[in-house]
Amino acid sequence: MGVVVLGSINLDLTTYVPRLPAPGETLFGTSFITVPGGKGFNQAVAAGRLGATTRFIGRIGDDGFGKEVQSLIAREPVDVSGIAVDPASSTALAVISVDERAENAIIVISGANMAHDMAEVARCEAALADASVLMLQMESPLTISLAAARVARAKGATVLFDPAPATPLPDEAYQLANLMTPNEIETEILVGFRPANVVEAEQAAVILRQRGLETAVIKLGSQGVYYQSANDEGFVPPFAVNAIDTVAAGDAFNGGVAVALSEKRPLAEAIRWGAAAGALATTKPGASSSMPTRAEMLALLDNGS
Numbered sequence: 001m002g003v004v005v006l007g008s009i010n011l012d013l014t015t016y017v018p019r020l021p022a023p024g025e026t027l028f029g030t031s032f033i034t035v036p037g038g039k040g041f042n043q044a045v046a047a048g049r050l051g052a053t054t055r056f057i058g059r060i061g062d063d064g065f066g067k068e069v070q071s072l073i074a075r076e077p078v079d080v081s082g083i084a085v086d087p088a089s090s091t092a093l094a095v096i097s098v099d100e101r102a103e104n105a106i107i108v109i110s111g112a113n114m115a116h117d118m119a120e121v122a123r124c125e126a127a128l129a130d131a132s133v134l135m136l137q138m139e140s141p142l143t144i145s146l147a148a149a150r151v152a153r154a155k156g157a158t159v160l161f162d163p164a165p166a167t168p169l170p171d172e173a174y175q176l177a178n179l180m181t182p183n184e185i186e187t188e189i190l191v192g193f194r195p196a197n198v199v200e201a202e203q204a205a206v207i208l209r210q211r212g213l214e215t216a217v218i219k220l221g222s223q224g225v226y227y228q229s230a231n232d233e234g235f236v237p238p239f240a241v242n243a244i245d246t247v248a249a250g251d252a253f254n255g256g257v258a259v260a261l262s263e264k265r266p267l268a269e270a271i272r273w274g275a276a277a278g279a280l281a282t283t284k285p286g287a288s289s290s291m292p293t294r295a296e297m298l299a300l301l302d303n304g305s
């Protein structure tokens, strides 16, 4: 059973710098890469490379950046026939800096991503005919994502909602999502405090579940991942890797979780798959370019901590 991803696709313009610049400061960078990104497309590449039949639904502009994106994504194991070319919008861009500690700062110009309308929901509905997981994020209009979530739930699919970048959400979002996967910063925006440890992550999960969410998955960065549903709860410690670039690690995490769920694996195993995929994404440069293969993920699961 496959995975459908509805969401953003960006061209990522990524600079590597010794440290992130201060306001008003000019810095020399060390290198620059251009890769396809966007939380939606990164999650689709993660799911595809990790072994799921994956379809991506999104929108780009009819411009030079769009043509560059199209040529770069052709090699990925993702069905991209659900990408519409919108002559009225520009292709989305992300301007990214990554420092020597592997931390990043990202500015997104949303362009065509925020022009999604019910046409994306219709393409999503068609793609869900033979898929069991729908992945959503928040770089495209929430109303359209929620419409797609309603369709997915009606078809019996699992909705994996990544509330990134976060804004406060209506209760319906918690009721439509089967799982949400906020990191610490996103959790703070959703519940009002930033979980600093597992005990606080548990408190945040309880609040999210009181709003109607089935399964809360709180990513604590280098501290690991806490998850809680009605029948299950647990903590997955981080995998030890040599991190060079943390861009899209959260997207890889979601990809791992989605693929495991599409294979009907238990929640605890799905979270471990996500944690392993997320860790591996930090070991390579770029966004979609850093997504691990299934063989790489299984090797880390077998040999990692």
Ligand code: RIB
Binding pocket: 008, 010, 011, 012, 036, 037, 038, 039, 042, 093, 094, 106, 108, 139, 247, 248, 249, 250, 251, 287, 288
């Ligand atoms: O999650 C990482 C992604 O955030 C980047 O690929 C960038 O495009 C932004 O959407």
